[in-house]
Amino acid sequence: xxxxIKGLNEECGIFGVWGHKDAAQLTYYGLHSLxxxxxxxxxxxxxxxxxxxGVKGEGLVAEIFTTEAMKELxxxxxxxxxxxxxxxxxxxxxxxxxxxxxxxxxxALAHNGNLVNVNSLKxxxxxxxxxxxxxxxxxxxxxxxxxxxxxxxKDRAKNALSMLKGAYAYLIMTETELMVAxxxxxxxxxxxxxxxxxxxxxxxxxxxxxxxxxxxxxxxPGELLIINDEGLVSExxxxxSTKAICTMEYIYFSRPDSNIQGxxxxxxxxxxxxxxxxxxxxxADVVTGVPDSxxxxxxxxxxxxxxxxxxxxxxxxxxxxxxxxxxxxxREQGVKMKLSAVRGVVEGKRVIMVDDSIVxxxxxxxxxxxxxxxxxxxxxxxxSSPPIKNPCFYGIDTSTxxxxxxxxxxxxxxxxxxxxxxxxxISVEGMMHALGQEGxxxxxxxxxxxxxxxxxxxxxxxxxYQK
Ligand code: SF4
Numbered sequence: 001x002x003x004x005i006k007g008l009n010e011e012c013g014i015f016g017v018w019g020h021k022d023a024a025q026l027t028y029y030g031l032h033s034l035x036x037x038x039x040x041x042x043x044x045x046x047x048x049x050x051x052x053x054g055v056k057g058e059g060l061v062a063e064i065f066t067t068e069a070m071k072e073l074x075x076x077x078x079x080x081x082x083x084x085x086x087x088x089x090x091x092x093x094x095x096x097x098x099x100x101x102x103x104x105x106x107x108a109l110a111h112n113g114n115l116v117n118v119n120s121l122k123x124x125x126x127x128x129x130x131x132x133x134x135x136x137x138x139x140x141x142x143x144x145x146x147x148x149x150x151x152x153x154k155d156r157a158k159n160a161l162s163m164l165k166g167a168y169a170y171l172i173m174t175e176t177e178l179m180v181a182x183x184x185x186x187x188x189x190x191x192x193x194x195x196x197x198x199x200x201x202x203x204x205x206x207x208x209x210x211x212x213x214x215x216x217x218x219x220x221p222g223e224l225l226i227i228n229d230e231g232l233v234s235e236x237x238x239x240x241s242t243k244a245i246c247t248m249e250y251i252y253f254s255r256p257d258s259n260i261q262g263x264x265x266x267x268x269x270x271x272x273x274x275x276x277x278x279x280x281x282x283x284a285d286v287v288t289g290v291p292d293s294x295x296x297x298x299x300x301x302x303x304x305x306x307x308x309x310x311x312x313x314x315x316x317x318x319x320x321x322x323x324x325x326x327x328x329x330x331r332e333q334g335v336k337m338k339l340s341a342v343r344g345v346v347e348g349k350r351v352i353m354v355d356d357s358i359v360x361x362x363x364x365x366x367x368x369x370x371x372x373x374x375x376x377x378x379x380x381x382x383x384s385s386p387p388i389k390n391p392c393f394y395g396i397d398t399s400t401x402x403x404x405x406x407x408x409x410x411x412x413x414x415x416x417x418x419x420x421x422x423x424x425x426i427s428v429e430g431m432m433h434a435l436g437q438e439g440x441x442x443x444x445x446x447x448x449x450x451x452x453x454x455x456x457x458x459x460x461x462x463x464x465y466q467k
Contacts, residue, residue, distance in 0.1 A: 011037070011038060011083065011084045011112065011113070011114065011395040011396070011397065012037055012038050012081060012082060012083050012084065012096070012110075012111065012112040012113070012203070012395070013031065013034030013035075013036075013037030013038060013081070013082045013112060013202075013203040013204065013207075014034075014079070014080070014081050014110045014111070014112050014169060014171050014190075014201070014202070014203050015027050015030035015031050015034060015079070015080045015081075015200075015201070015202045015203070015207055016077075016078065016079040016080070016110070016171045016173070016178055016180065016200070016201040016202075017030075017077060017078055017195070017198055017199070017200050017201075018076075018077045018177075018178045018198060018199045018200075018227045018228070019076055019077060019197055019198040019199060019227075019229065020076060020077075020195060020196070020198035021076055023046055023073075023075055023076050023077050023078035023198075024044055024046050024070060024073035024074070024075065024078050025070065026078070026195070026200070026211045027044050027078040027079070027080040028044065028061065028065050028070065028080070029207075029210050029211050030080065030200070030202055030207040030210065030211055031044070031061045031080045031081070031082050031207075032061045032062065032210070033204075033206050033207045033209075033210040033255070034082050034202065034203055034204060034206075034207055035060060035061055035082055036253075036255060037082055037084070037112075037203060037204075037253065038082040038083045038084035039060055039082070039084065040058060040059075040083050040084055040095075041056065041057065041058045041059070041064075041081075041082075041083040041092070041094070041095035041096075042056065042057070042059070042060070042061050042064050042065075042080070042081060042082045042083065042095065043055060043056025043057070043064070043080065043081050043095050043096055043097050043110075044056070044065065044073055044078055044079070044080040044081075044097070045078065045079055045080075045097040045099055045108035045110075045173060046073045046074065046075030046077065046078040047075050047076070047077045047078070047108075047173055047174070047175050047176075048074060048075035048076065049075075049076065049175060049176065050175060051106065051175060052099060052101075052106040052107075052108050052173065052174075052175060053072060053073065053074075053075070054097060054099045054108065055069045055070075055072055055073060056081075056092075056095045056096070056097070057092070057095065058091075058092055058095060061082065077173065077178060078173075079097050079108055079110045079171040079173045079178065080097070080110065081095075081096035081097050081110040081111075081112075083095055083096055084397070091135075093133060093134045093135075094134050094135060094136040096109065096110050096111065096136070096138060097109055097110040097171070097173075098110075098133075098134065098136070098138055098139055098142065100142050102146070105174055105175060106174065106175060107142055107145070107172065107173070107174055108171075108172070108173040108174075109138055109139075109141060109142055109170065109171070109172055109173075110138075110170070110171040111136075111137075111138040111141070111168055111169070111170050111171075112167075112168070112169040112188050112190075112203055112395065113166065113167030113168040113169055113183065113187060113188045113394060113395040114137065114166055114167055114168075114393060114394050114395035115137045115140065115164055115165060115166040115167075115168060116165050116166035116393050116394075116454060116455070116456055116457055117164070117165040117166065117457045118137040118140055118166075119457070120457060121140050121144070121163065121164075122140060125140065125143045125144070125147070128147065130143045130147075140164070141160055141161070141164065141170065141172070144159070144160035144163055144164075145157060145159075145160040145172075148160055153174060153177065153179070154179070154224070154226050154235070157172055157179050157181065157224060157237070158224060158235070158237040161181050161224065161237045161238070162237055162238055164183070165454055165455065165457070166183065166187075166393065166394060166454060167183055167185070167187035167188050167246075167393075167394035167395050168181070168182070168183045168187075168188070169181070169182050169183070169188045169189075169190040169203065169219070170182075171201060176228055176229075177226055177227060177228040178199070178201075178226075178227045178228070179224060179225065179226050179227070180192070180201050180219060180223075180224070180225040180227070181219075181223070181224045181225075181237065182219040182220065182221055182222070182223055183221065183222070183238075184221050184222040184238040184239065185221055185242060185243060185244040185444070185453045185454060186218075186219075186220070186221030186222075186243050186244065186245055187244055187245065187246055187394050187395075187444055187453070188203070188245075188246060188249075188394070188395065189203055189204060189218070189245065189246075189249055189254065189258075189260045189261075190202075190203060190218065190219040191203075191204070191205050191208070191215060191216075191217070191218050191219065192215075192216045192217055192218070192219060192225065193205075193208040193213035193214055193215050193216050194213060194214050194216055195211060195212060195213040195214070199227045199232060200213040201219070201225075204254050204255060204258035204260075205257075205258045205259045205260075206254075206255040206257045206258040209257065215259070218260070218261055220234075220236075221238075221243050222236050222237060222238035222239060223235070223236055223237075224236070224237045242441075242442075242453055243441075243442045244442065244443060244444040244453035245260065245261060245442065245443055245444065246394065246396070246443075246444050247385075247431065247435070247443050247444060247445055247448075248357075248385070248392075248396055248447070249265075250263070250265055250268040250269065250435060251269070251272070251293075251356050251357065251384060251385045251431075252293050252356045252357055252385070253396075256269065256293075256295075256296055263435060263436065265296075266296045267296075268434060268435055269293075269294075269296035269297045269300065269356075269384065270296045270297065270299055270300035270303075271300060271433075271434035271435070271436075272297050272300065272384040272426055272430070272431060272434040273296065273297035273298055273299060273300025273301035273302075273303075273304070273354060273384060274300040274301065274303065274304040274434070275300075275304075275426060275430040275431070275433055275434045276297070276300075276301050276354070276382045276383075276384060276424065276426050276430070277300070277301045277302075277304035277305040278304065278430075279424065279426060279427060279430050280382050280422075280424035281305065282305075282352055282380045282382075282422065282424075283350065284307055284349075284350040284351060284352045284378070284380060285307070285308075285349040285350045285351070286307065286308055286309070286310040286312060286345060286346065286349050286350075286351055286352070287301050287302035287305065287307050287308070287309050287310070287351075287352045287354065288309070288310055288311065288312030288313055288345070288346070288351060288352070288353055288354070288371075289309075289313070289353075289354045289355075290313055290339070290353065290354070290355040290356070290367060291313060291314065291315040291339070292315065293356050294354050294355050294356045294384065297354050297356065297384040298352075298354035301352065301354050301382065305352075307352065310342075310345045310346075311342060311345060312341060312342050312345045312346045312351055312353070312371065312376075313339055313340070313341055313342065313353075313367065313370070313371075314339070314340050314342060315338060315339055316338055316339075316340070339367060339370060340370070341370040341371050341373070341374035341376075342374070343374040343375055346371050346374050346375060346376040347374060347375030347376070348375055348377060349375075349376055349377065350376070350377055350378040350380070351371055351376040351378065351379050351380070352380045352382060353367065353368070353371060353379055353380065353381050353382070353420075354382050354383075354384065355367070355381065355382075355383055355384070356383070356384050356385055357383060357384075357385045357388060358383055358387070358388070358405060358406065358414065358418070358425075359388060359403075359404060359405070360403055360404070360405055361405035361414060361417055361418055364381060364418040364420075365417065365418040365419055368381065368418050368419045368420050369419065372419070378421040379419075379420050379421055380420065380421050380422045380423075380424075381415070381418065381420040381422070381423045381424070382423075382424045382425075382426075383423070383424065383425045383426065384426050384431075385425065385426060385431065385448070386425050386426060386427065386428050386431060386445075386448040387406035387411070387414075387425050387448065388404055388406055388447045388448060389401075389404060389406045389407045389447070389448065389450065390404070390407065390446060390447050390448070390449075390450045391404070391447065392446060392447045393446070393452065393454075393456055394444070394446070394454075396447070405417070411423055411424075411425065428440065428445060428448060428449065
């Protein structure tokens with residue numbers, strides 16, 4: 001029996017602005033454009049130079065930040081967060097930014113990524129007297145900063161950040177400054193922009209376009225930016241050893257209109273589709289993509305293969321992502337509600353269906369079924385990522401190794417399980433070629449190859465390899 005529906009889930013998106021009279025409103029729009037990175041909770045904390053105030057809640061950006069809530073958020077600087085809960089689970093207390101008040105001042109934290117040494121750090125901190133308010137890994141940084149012993153906030157941050165292992169893009173705000181930090185491997189995307197005299201930081205550049213900000217550059221691995229009313233200072237808190245940006249950001253997570261390291265996400269996906277057409281030439285009548293993240297790759301495949309691209313599958317815009325629905329039966333309903341096959345396009349046709357990934361396999365099987373029920377005579381599945389054989393430890397919820405269909409099944413076995421007439425995954429080389437790279441340097445491919453850019457701690461391994 002196939003396991004339950006499970007997709008790849010991003011954890012978070014972050015947005016920050018320093019030095020703008022409409023800081024909270026800009027953050028609202030920025031977070032709205034990052035909503036695809038997490039739909040379970042969202043929050044904004046503002047600074048007016050004297051104090052930090054926050055509003056947060058479980059739900060979508062448009063639900064939490066009502067007109068009334070926005071009136072509370074007065075200030076010239078802000079950080080915001082959208083969350084998909086995995087590490088530490090859900091719940092209001094885990095919704096970010098986390099806000100801490102103390103006699104020496106306040107601190108707000110927003111984090112995208114996942115720490116791989118969080119349990120050992122928590123044990124150490126608890127032994128020293130720390131009491132955690134949340135079960136999220138993000139809070140560890142606040143405790144490490146508080147205990148660092150340095151008087152200067154920059155030194156506190158540098159000292160604390162140097163103890164973290166894993167993936168992290170952090171926004172750290174006090175009453176008087178915004179600090180921006182990226183882990184030494186640069187696993188998650190994070191970019192800097194300007195809007196007039198204000199500085200803007202976001203997980204994806206699509207947020208800059210929405211608020212009219214100008215992209216300046218990506219944050220460097222191991223970099224700490226300190227932004228205050230005096231301007232911006234850049235320092236390294238760690239030497240960047242091996243840069244390893246997540247390849248899944250290009251394949252699935254980021255919006256097509258975002259650029260990561262100067263590469264446009266739509267173009268990268270289209271190139272992956274073109275490459276697949278070379279690696280997997282198939283005789284067919286139409287090419288279709290699973291909306292939305294696979295459309296670009298499907299267009300690329302169609303263009304390269306000279307087969308018409310058609311909209312063989314449509315998405316109901318008003319249904320949330322399947323994975324935020326809690327029960328199996330609701331998830332199943334969700335898939336049926338979410339996608340429909342267009343009979344007029346696929347009936348009597350040999351269809352190439354392009355999708356970005358196969359995690360557990362159930363969703364692929366259902367989509368193949370949808371197309372066949374709508375009259376497709378053949379359904380050939382091509383996947384614009386290599387088989388996902390290993391879990392992600394860096395903030396992408398791929399579940400445990402045992403739940404990944406490709407961890408112990410061959411391509412032919414997966415093909416049979418999803419009911420496709422053929423199944424092809426892009427090769428690792430083909431994917432890197434689509435990204436304009438000769439080799440794999442500079443990219444994380446851990447979930448495909450099992451080679452991770454960081455050490456993975458035993459307690460983390462235990463969780464992901466359980467059962
Ligand atoms: S393991 Fe996979 S999903 Fe996780 S950061 Fe690396 S490439 Fe991305």
